[in-house]
Amino acid sequence: MLFGFIGLGNMGGGLARNLIRAGKDVLVYDLSQEAIEKTLAAGTSGKAAAAVGDLADADVVFTSLPLPSHIEQVMLGPDGLLAAMKTGAAYIDVSTIDPQSARKVSDACEALGIRFLACPLGKNPAAAEKAEEPIFAGGKKETYDELKEILQVVGDPVYYMGEVEASQAFKLISNMMGMTNVAVIAEGIRLGEKAGIAPSLMAELIEETGGKSFQSALRAPWIADGDFAPRFGLDLALKDVRLGCEMAEQWDKDPRLMKVALDYFKAASAAGFGGDDCNAVYKVIE
Incomplete structure (x- = not known):
């Protein structure tokens, strides 16, 4: 069985290397030669594709790309x-x-007799x-x-969520909750500074309180x-x-707290911190 993998960034690269480590025949493609070389170093069963079209004969193709527009550009039309x-x-x-983009891709696959799964991921590059x-x-x-x-x-673990809309909606909701939490943590550390509490002490002691979370354990020390x-x-x-x-909003819901977090992230991106970790939202909170 031949696998194709498009997109070898922080998340996709790890997954592609897992296929190679398992001895699967894998053709990989990325715009970054460094990412390709890092992935091929995982084993001897991986090869680089010169172009996306080289993956046309693959039995299973994976994509891990940043934006819906990238998926449409590479896969559709x-x-x-x-x-x-x-x-x-x-x-x-x-x-x-x-979810709407996932449905568009799913329908295109069905029209062409290609099986499709939308499989967003739950954690971080280390887990990948x-x-x-x-x-x-x-x-x-x-x-x-x-x-x-193959997913395993x-x-x-691997969870079946139902239709493609459900899987992508769950992932977006999860990330909205997590990133809003990051913004709250950054605000809390800033408030602690105003009170004379060092960020390192805030990061340490918050883990002993009800403010503890996955994001506080992971990113508060990095901020400090x-x-x-x-x-x-x-x-x-x-x-x-x-x-x-x-x-x-398409569901006539108003995620007010998450919109506040969105404004923080917009401000941080506009300030030039878009390439930093998401914890850089701290930099625009005063």
């Missing part, structure tokens, strides 16, 4: 990869996109590297049952250390919260 793939092949997208990334699969149940063992090669290296980039966080708020 007369020049997209889907049109060149063989009938009966499978396409698994692990990107975080909006160790095949411990939670996967939230959406699509036809029979397709999920057929491809579950790249991540764990001035560490804004991009584990999950601020512009990606901004994209996810924006897509999530737009999704909520």
Whole structure:
């Protein structure tokens, strides 16, 4: 079985390397030669594709791309990869996109006789590297049952969420909650500074209180250390919260707290911190 993998960034690279470590034949493609070389170093069963079209003969194609527009550009339309793939092949997208875009891709796949799963991921690059990334699969149940063992090669645990809209909605809601929490943590550390409490002490002691969370344990120490290296980039966080708020508004819901967080992330991106970790939202809170 031949696998194709498009997008070898912080998340996709780890998943692609898991396939290679498992001895799967994998053709990889990315605009970054450095990302390609890092991925191929995981084993001997991986090869670089010179162009996206080289993946047309793959039995299973994965994509891990930043924006819905990137998915459409690479996969859809007369020049997209889907049109060149063989009938009966499978396409698994692990990107975080909006439910409407996932439905558009799913319908295009069905029209071409290609099986599709929307499989957004749950944690971070470290988990992806160790095949411990939670996967939230959406699509036809029979397709999920057929491809579950493949998903378990790249991540764990694997959950079936129902249709593609459900999987992508869950991921957006989860990221909205997590990134709003990051903004709250940054505000709290700033308030602590006003009270004369060092950020390092805030980061330590908050873990003994009801303010403790996954994000506080992970990112509060980084803020205290001035560490804004991009584990999950601020512009990606901004994209996810924006897509999530737009999704909520389409449902006639008003996610007011999350909109405040969105404004913070917009300000941080506009200030030039988009390439930093999402904890760089701290830099624009006074």
